Amino acid sequence: SQAIEAYLTGPVGFPAERVQRICNGVDTLRFSPASTVPPDWPFRRGEHLVIGAVGRMQAVKDPLNLVDAFxxxxxxxxxxxxxxRLVMLGAGALLASARQRLADAGAAEQAWLPGDRSDVAQLLPHVDIFALPSQAEGISNTLLEAMACGCAPVATAVGGNPELIEPESNGLLVPAQHAGALAEALARLVKDAELRR
Structure with missing residues (x-):
């Protein structure tokens, strides 16, 4: 990302001519819109509006911020x-806390947090709004994959995310660690089908 490039040529002190930025790519044969619903997908397209995330359930990925925003x-x-509905794919130290917070709020039936999955490419096309609440990122593979699947993205304005999302054009950016701003952006996409396209 440009942020990592600036860090290497700034505080670290690498000469600019020795730094080459190569952005991540996405296998669009694997990650693309799909109509076939996986057998264990718990929600119904058209009836449910799914907000989803993919990532480690660790503090730097800030999954509890997404739960609070939801x-x-x-x-x-x-x-x-x-x-x-909320779908969070990934395992880690905060998975139990995320499930408990949803249960305490009476929203456990509206959420699916199955832990790690090997079929993310088959599940992601059935997410309507993709949320990336991370506190730090490079160029996020999951954000690129979600965009390739046709999900409307909301991401924190950290690391390489601003390089991938042009606000109001192909997604929304919010400040990190701000559940209120994340909720407002999610609400805009929930209420506006045109903005989700």
Missing amino acids: LRLREQCPAEWPRL
Whole structure:
């Protein structure tokens, strides 16, 4: 990312002519819109609006911030709340905390947190809105994969994310560690089908 390039040529002190930025790519044969629903996918397209994330359940990925933002949608999108669903794919130290926070708020039935999955490429096309709440990123593979699958992205404005998302054009950016801003961006996409396209 440009942020890592600036770090290497700035504080680290590498000469600029020795730094070459190579951006990540996505296998668009694997990651693309799909109509075939995996057998264990718990939600129904058209009936449910799915907000999803893929990543390690660790502090730097800030999954609890996404859980908090999702729960705020109950008040911000009361008409849409009954059909909203949250999918978080990935395992780690914060998985149990995320599940517990959803259960404590009475939203466990609206969420699916299955842990690590080997079939992310088959699941991601069934997510409507992709959220990347990370506190730090390079060029995020999962963000690129979600965009290739046709998901409407909301990401924190850290690392390489601003290089991938042009706000209001192909997604939304929010400050890191700010559940309120993340919830507002999610609410905009929930309420506006055109913005999700």
